[in-house]
Amino acid sequence: MRTDIFSVSNSCLLAAVLMGTQGCARPSDKWEQERLRTIPATGRVTLDGQAVSQATVIFWNDSVPTSPSALTSDDGSFHLRTYVVKDGAPAGTYAVSIDKTTENQPPPKDPEAPPPPVEITHHLPKRYRDTKTSGLTAEVTEQGPNEFVFELSTK
Numbered sequence: 001m002r003t004d005i006f007s008v009s010n011s012c013l014l015a016a017v018l019m020g021t022q023g024c025a026r027p028s029d030k031w032e033q034e035r036l037r038t039i040p041a042t043g044r045v046t047l048d049g050q051a052v053s054q055a056t057v058i059f060w061n062d063s064v065p066t067s068p069s070a071l072t073s074d075d076g077s078f079h080l081r082t083y084v085v086k087d088g089a090p091a092g093t094y095a096v097s098i099d100k101t102t103e104n105q106p107p108p109k110d111p112e113a114p115p116p117p118v119e120i121t122h123h124l125p126k127r128y129r130d131t132k133t134s135g136l137t138a139e140v141t142e143q144g145p146n147e148f149v150f151e152l153s154t155k
Helices: 002-022
Strands: 042-047 056-060 069-071 077-079 092-099 101-104 119-122 137-140 147-152
Touching: 069 077, 092 147
Parallel strands: 042 147
Antiparallel strands: 042 077, 056 069, 056 092, 092 137, 101 119
16 A cells, blocks of 8 residues: 555656646747847947946847847946847947936925926937937948947037
């Protein structure tokens, strides 16, 4: 009798393990399969010769379904990401926008009132936020080196 209980217990355990690991198998993901091939792409952003940290750099191209982007580090450098960290961008010509913002939530004047709207401060000239006015472009190529320097100016 003990053997039967042991066998049933092992069978139940085996079934539970198999059911649990079924979700761990990496199924074929249609979205992953349809990704465009990316090429490593890096760069640096300066404003009047000074590195710009925490700026968002976005590469725009109507034929690319997602826009490669990056956040600059303290020295103004960045690594583009399209699907995963530092994977780069699909080959192509891009219009580029760059913006750096900070948010501030001022305290309410009346404790019973709802909080006032968040104040957003832009730290770069407005023209760089829009690809139509930024004048910034980049071409990512198979041959590379795909290193882009964007020297912004307050003038």
